[in-house]
Amino acid sequence: MKSEKFEYMCKCMIDSFLKIAKEMADLKFNLNNNLDPVFNIKKTAIIVGIVGANPGRIQLETNETMSQTIAEKMNGETLNNPLEVYFSLAEFANIFSGNGLTVINNQFPGSQLRLTPPSIFVGESLELTTPNIEHAKSVLFDGEDLLRIDIGFKGE
Amino acid sequence: MIQIVIIDDSPFIIKAIKKTLEPHGFNIIGHALNGKDGLEVIWQKKPDIVILDVTMPIMDGLETAKFIFEHKIPVKVIMLSAMGDDELIETAKNYGVKEFLNKPLKTDDLINVIKSLA
Secondary structure, three states: OOHHHHHHHHHHHHHHHHHHHHHHHOOOOEEOOOOOOOOOOEEEEEEEEEEOOOOEEEEEEEEHHHHHHHHHHHHOOOOOOHHHHHHHHHHHHHHHHHHHHHHHHHHOOOOOOEEOOOEEEEEEOOOOOOOOOOEEEEEEEEOOOEEEEEEEEOOO | OOEEEEEOOOHHHHHHHHHHHHHHOOEEEEEEOOHHHHHHHHHHHOOOEEEEOOOOOOOOHHHHHHHHHHOOOOOEEEEEEOOOOHHHHHHHHHOOOOEEEEOOOOHHHHHHHHHHHO
16 A cells, blocks of 8 residues: 555544544544553543445543543543443544545545444553555544544555 | 444444434444354344444455345445445445445534434
8 A cells, every 4th residue: 555545544444533632522633642541540542443345443542530531522421330430431442433434435436445343442552553654643632531442444 | 212232343443433323312222242153143133224334354344235235135334444445435335335424423424324324
């Protein structure tokens, strides 16, 4: 895959993330790659797989505080059940990834990129690595707290 | 009263749709987390309308819509998805999907679409 196409796909995902964060959770994030990507002890990671012409995955990582904030703003109420927080965050990742893929698919007809159901990982000192990814980009956002999105695709 | 079944793997979406529709007098008579279970619920509950997600484990929304279409199951399908590219919408319409809505869910759009199909 040409680097221009990958950069375009990343831009679609980042734009979609910023739009959906505002629309669903009324949260404004700033792209800030100068931050040290250190999260507090307990981390939530959502991985949404992508199948089609350019398989890949979108990985959203954030800490416990930010997970709770996003989920509660999406639901419009306080959430005491951690499962509700994780399910909400998974849907948040699904929606911004899906909206991003829509733009990519319309730009590159025939790509037929489709999402796979999100996977949720929660743990202390959690590190995730995805093999077989040829193009990857990690972007860091700061807003009320820290959040990282890792975008990865295979070639044509 | 319009009877509705929701098929979506996201408990967040199921809760949000119920919260949106029930105060407007729509009757949510069942839900399922994948297409296979959803077909069972449709078979048992015989809803007027099914709100169907695309990306789901076991049996996705397009397969489910195709099954409903090919078996002439008398239910109107509204597809609700985070994705909405032209090819996907065309495939869905070919499988008899009446309306295609994008997530995030817009309350007024969903209510208007249901009313138009009723």
